[in-house]
Amino acid sequence: MFFLYNNMQKTKLKISPWLFILFLLIVPSSLYTILELNSMDDQEELYEGIYTNQLDAVLFSLNQFADDNVRAWINDIEKLNWTEGSQERNIKEWISNNPQCEHLLLLDHLNNNTSIDDTLLNEIEKEIKLKELEINKLNSYFNEGYRKVLGYDLNLEHYSLFVFIANLNGQLQQCAIVVDARRFISDILSPRMQRIAGENFVLSIRHVSSSEIVFSTLINTIPESVTEEKVIWLLPDYSIGIQPSGPTIKDVAQKRAYNNILFLVIVDLVLLIGAWFFYRNIRREINLAKIKSDFVSNVSHEIRTPLSLISMYAETLQMNRVKEEDKKHKYYGIIYREAQRLSGIVNNILNFSRIESGKRQFNFSPVDINDILNDVMRNYAYQIENKGFKVDVQLGDDIPLIQGDEEAIGESITNLIDNAIKYSKEIRSIEISTQINGDKVWLNVKDYGIGINSKEQKHIFDKFYRVTKGSLALHAKGSGLGLSIVKYIMHSHKGDIIVKSEENNGSTFSLIFPSNNY
Numbered sequence: 001m002f003f004l005y006n007n008m009q010k011t012k013l014k015i016s017p018w019l020f021i022l023f024l025l026i027v028p029s030s031l032y033t034i035l036e037l038n039s040m041d042d043q044e045e046l047y048e049g050i051y052t053n054q055l056d057a058v059l060f061s062l063n064q065f066a067d068d069n070v071r072a073w074i075n076d077i078e079k080l081n082w083t084e085g086s087q088e089r090n091i092k093e094w095i096s097n098n099p100q101c102e103h104l105l106l107l108d109h110l111n112n113n114t115s116i117d118d119t120l121l122n123e124i125e126k127e128i129k130l131k132e133l134e135i136n137k138l139n140s141y142f143n144e145g146y147r148k149v150l151g152y153d154l155n156l157e158h159y160s161l162f163v164f165i166a167n168l169n170g171q172l173q174q175c176a177i178v179v180d181a182r183r184f185i186s187d188i189l190s191p192r193m194q195r196i197a198g199e200n201f202v203l204s205i206r207h208v209s210s211s212e213i214v215f216s217t218l219i220n221t222i223p224e225s226v227t228e229e230k231v232i233w234l235l236p237d238y239s240i241g242i243q244p245s246g247p248t249i250k251d252v253a254q255k256r257a258y259n260n261i262l263f264l265v266i267v268d269l270v271l272l273i274g275a276w277f278f279y280r281n282i283r284r285e286i287n288l289a290k291i292k293s294d295f296v297s298n299v300s301h302e303i304r305t306p307l308s309l310i311s312m313y314a315e316t317l318q319m320n321r322v323k324e325e326d327k328k329h330k331y332y333g334i335i336y337r338e339a340q341r342l343s344g345i346v347n348n349i350l351n352f353s354r355i356e357s358g359k360r361q362f363n364f365s366p367v368d369i370n371d372i373l374n375d376v377m378r379n380y381a382y383q384i385e386n387k388g389f390k391v392d393v394q395l396g397d398d399i400p401l402i403q404g405d406e407e408a409i410g411e412s413i414t415n416l417i418d419n420a421i422k423y424s425k426e427i428r429s430i431e432i433s434t435q436i437n438g439d440k441v442w443l444n445v446k447d448y449g450i451g452i453n454s455k456e457q458k459h460i461f462d463k464f465y466r467v468t469k470g471s472l473a474l475h476a477k478g479s480g481l482g483l484s485i486v487k488y489i490m491h492s493h494k495g496d497i498i499v500k501s502e503e504n505n506g507s508t509f510s511l512i513f514p515s516n517n518y
């Protein structure tokens with residue numbers, strides 16, 4: 001159990017803080033997004049329901065208007081004189097006053113009607129026989145105080161049949177009106193539709209069997225689609241369609257949903273970006289705190305070593321424990337070199353401070369890179385010899401002068417040699433060379449030490465950064481400022497520093513100066 005718990009604890013420690021922050025942000029934002037989308041769906045269904053009901057009300061009013069017109073016809077028919085001598089004349093007069101109507105028929109005397117075409121008569125008889133049960137119910141509706149009008153399509157040209165019960169001179173009769181459906185639409189329905197449509201709607205009538213649009217409130221324009229469509233009660237082969245003149249409720253809802261989703265996505269992205277910046281800044285602060293702590297520790301160690309040596313040899317000399325002059329001279333030399341080393345450490349820190357504050361200044365003049373390298377090697381000879389290193393210096397011929405700060409260039413070379421010494425293992429050999437390559441002057445420092453992997457090569461010129469992979473790198477002390485100072489110096493000289501390295505196969509650092517920069 002202890003083993004499992006231990007493993008679980010180790011697994012927990014491996015969870016990235018970034019994943020934890022993502023979880024804290026994504027879960028609330030995702031829940032909010034889902035709730036908003038559900039809320040939008042409910043609202044859109046509500047709006048669409050209200051809108052559809054409004055459209056249905058418009059269509060209902062048009063159907064009711066058509067029905068009211070036919071009922072007005074029936075009222076006029078009931079007022080006619082239906083005595084045998086004047087019946088035919090009155091029917092003709094009524095039809096002439098209502099040009100949408102072709103014939104007015106009494107169903108009980110249908111076969112006695114000689115004014116109607118045989119083909120049309122046969123079609124009417126067929127339709128009445130087919131709907132006989134439905135038509136016979138009209139009497140019971142009338143007796144209950146409700147006059148119902150039945151409309152049938154005759155499948156003959158554009159004729160429709162309106163069947164109803166009328167009180168003719170005190171007798172209930174089954175009557176029928178043969179109507180020209182197209183004319184009924186154009187004369188009676190179309191003016192009403194134009195008034196209703198106004199600028200808000202587009203109304204149209206379609207012939208169901210042929211799908212032909214026979215009327216539209218948009219002059220000379222056929223609507224591509226309709227939002228709602230209802231069959232005309234009295235003209236079952238025709239339907240009234242309606243659509244908004246502007247965007248449909250579906251279009252509005254889709255646009256609103258799109259805008260809301262886009263807004264939610266943007267909010268989520270902003271939260272994620274904010275979380276990323278927050279995490280990055282926190283991580284940077286943590287890393288910076290660690291780097292500063294390591295820097296103080298490393299610098300303290302580097303300073304303590306020469307101070308200890310200086311203190312030890314100075315104390316020995318002060319107490320006259322050394323009698324031989326040669327030995328005294330040797331101790332003086334050690335004290336001097338350690339003081340120089342301590343001065344170098346302090347100078348590195350001061351130079352970095354001046355760089356950070358923008359106060360580092362350079363005195364440019366034509367200088368010989370070979371002369372600077374020779375001076376550095378003379379000053380560094382003791383440390384190289386003391387560490388057991390062999391240095392092979394190859395000075396290029398005809399190296400042109402470069403425009404540079406002699407002290408700063410020497411500082412750069414010293415830093416590279418110091419790193420080569422620190423990070424070398426068994427093979428204690430360093431190769432230094434100068435050469436001219438095109439219009440550039442190169443100074444190369446090559447070692448056979450632990451090398452630098454490709455991942456860390458991107459960071460070695462960052463301030464405070466130190467290679468820590470491998471036991472030698474961990475024990476090699478330093479401030480982590482050397483290479484960042486070298487990079488700054490090279491950029492100030494309009495030059496560059498590059499590195500070629502493989503892990504466990506050494507490194508080559510090259511300082512590249514423009515040769516015509518004077």
